[in-house]
Amino acid sequence: MEEQNYIRQLRQIMQVRKRGEVPLAFVHTYGCQQNVADSEKIKGMLVQMGFSFTQTPEDADFILFNTCAVREHAEDRVFGNVGALKNIKRRHPSLIIALCGCMMEQEHVAQRIHDSYPFVSLLFGTHQICQFPKLLFTCVTDDRRVFVRGGEEQDRTIAEGLPTYRDGKVKAWLTIMYGCNNFCSYCIVPYVRGRERSRTPQAVLAEFQELVAAGYKDITLLGQNVNSYGKNNGCGVNFAQLLQMLDKTPGDYRIRFMTSHPKDCTHELLDTMANGKHIAHHLHLPFQSGNDRVLKEMNRHYNRSQYLELVSYAKKVMPDLSLTSDVIVGFPGETYEEFCDTLSLIQEVDFTSLFTFIYSPREGTRAAKMPDPVSAEEKSRWFRQLCDTQEQIAAQRCAAAVGTVQRVLVEGRNAKTGLLTGRTGGNIIVDFPGNEDLCGTFQQVRITHARNWILTGELLP
Ligand code: SF4
Incomplete structure (x- = not known):
């Protein structure tokens, strides 16, 4: 070559x-x-x-x-x-x-x-x-x-077999598709990463099996919109079916994936998560805004009630589901009343955590040309209000976990506390005393304290 x-x-x-x-x-x-x-x-x-x-x-x-x-x-x-x-x-x-x-x-x-x-x-x-x-x-x-730079038009092939130097020994990233076709009005990604290209299921499965054989325990499937997997390469395998294929690989590990677009998130996918053996009950499902007019301006192709219906179905089939999301505050033209719909949505859904951002204009996108009359100071106030609300929700969720037993994948030692640190299937951090040789193993931990979004516990024999 x-x-x-x-x-x-x-x-x-x-x-x-x-x-x-x-x-x-x-x-x-x-x-x-x-x-x-x-x-x-x-x-x-x-x-x-x-x-x-x-x-x-x-x-x-x-x-x-x-x-x-x-x-x-x-x-x-x-x-x-x-x-x-x-x-x-x-x-x-x-x-x-x-x-x-x-x-x-x-x-x-x-x-x-x-x-x-x-x-x-x-x-x-x-x-x-x-x-x-x-x-x-x-x-x-x-x-x-x-x-x-550029060149996507000439070359839509996916290079397979590139060597990979992975930063960790416990968690691994596995790209299943590249690019995005959605053109959300605020987002630069489709312009800089090009149109969707899915890897073949055979290539994904082979890399996945290698990772499991190499001892990786937490494997995250990556794509700008993983729910579109397979729509663009004629492989006849959709994302839920790909997950089912991977989940059959023998071993002790977790599968995660990100990012999911609500418009392509199906009941079939949620059922696959619920019935899977290794699929973490953690869903990162960005909603961006709780207001229908803003969602339309964002070109998101779903509305508030459709999003809430998905969440309600997901919680029904996975009562232990941990939901996380991305939110944009201060999209051009958003009013305070519209922002309040975002606040009410996060209260209604009860997210584990949120990735919150103040809108940032990106040259070349449609939203960058929209009138944006709200001041940066005002947007910062809304942003603070959103963060405060989510912090209260997260603290309540963490407090409710005290007394439960969680299966934790041990990732290493917390440099500040000296405790072992790991994550639950819901991606919540748990620290507990223990020996370093537990790194890379799953352990049962009883939660004894909750501090903001970090749980502390004790190892069960
Ligand atoms: S926000 Fe996500 S789905 Fe929308 S255009 Fe950007 S990468 Fe694609």
């Missing part, structure tokens, strides 16, 4: 450059789990090129920022952090600085990097991850800047 050839040559080049010492890479990932999964693939290729990893940019021979475009704040941070690399490059001229990810798919961003950050040698978009060895090779051997 062509890429393997580039990898082999880069390995030799770096060995010569480093005079036999191991070259070091610093990889920093911004944004969502999809970006984390992409970085794991890039790190897998770097390992094949002979790199080890460092947490210190000053020590690195190669620095990569895998960026996120979802919010303006995250983009500002990237520009700030890239700017800070200038001095490192001055002290270490052979350092290669590279940028990739969703943010780099935007033309105005790539142009700004090109014009204002001349020490960035390599920039590539979300469609070029599998070409990374070739791009890096060109950058190193031609000694020139390489900027490549």
Whole structure:
């Protein structure tokens, strides 16, 4: 394979450059789990090129920022952090600085990097991850800047078999599909990650079985809208059916998935979760707003009552279900009364936790052109009100868990408390005293205390 050839040559080049010492890479990932999964693939290729990893940019021979475009704040941070690399490059001229990810798919961003950050040698978009060895090779051997982005129209294939360097030994991410067709009016993702492309069920199953065989215990299936799985590749397997296939794999593990779009979340999927052997009773189902007019403006294709019907069915078939969601506060044109519908929805549903965001305009989206008369201060007040309400709900839910026995997957040690820490199937953190050799195992823990959204307990024999 062509890429393997580039990898082999880069390995030799770096060995010569480093005079036999191991070259070091610093990889920093911004944004969502999809970006984390992409970085794991890039790190897998770097390992094949002979790199080890460092947490210190000053020590690195190669620095990569895998960026996120979802919010303006995250983009500002990237520009700030890239700017800070200038001095490192001055002290270490052979350092290669590279940028990739969703943010780099935007033309105005790539142009700004090109014009204002001349020490960035390599920039590539979300469609070029599998070409990374070739791009890096060109950058190193031609000694020139390489900027490549876009290209989805030419290439809708999914590269299989890329090496993966996973950050953990207990939890793993498994991408089942790429892109999004939904064009929610506030969201940049369809523009920067392209249209939906599903991996084949055979490829997903093979990787899943490898992960289980390697001892991973908590495997999260990833996609911008996993409920659309299979609609675009003619494989004849929908997401619920894919879950049923994976769930048959023998072993002691949990399956999670994200993100689900309510418009494609079916009773078949909820029944599959309820009847599955390994599928966590945790559903991340973003509702974004509790008001029908705002939902329509967001182009979400469901209304409040449809969302509540789904939740009610999900709770009926899974009484222990843990629901989490994403909410946007201050969408353009949203009034306080409309925001109050969001507040009442979170009270009605009783979420375990929420990912709450103040609306952030994204250039090129429909919502960015809508009139937005509410001030930032006012939106911040609404946001605080939302967070306070959810904190009370979460505290009540946690308090109600005291006295129950939970099955906890032990992930490691809490550096602050010295206790072991792990998660329930509902993704709630539980800390308890115990021996480190329990890491990576499931344990029965009786909950003795609740503190905000963290539970503390004692190990049962
Ligand atoms: S479903 Fe909507 S919010 Fe989610 S990635 Fe697609 S466009 Fe963005």
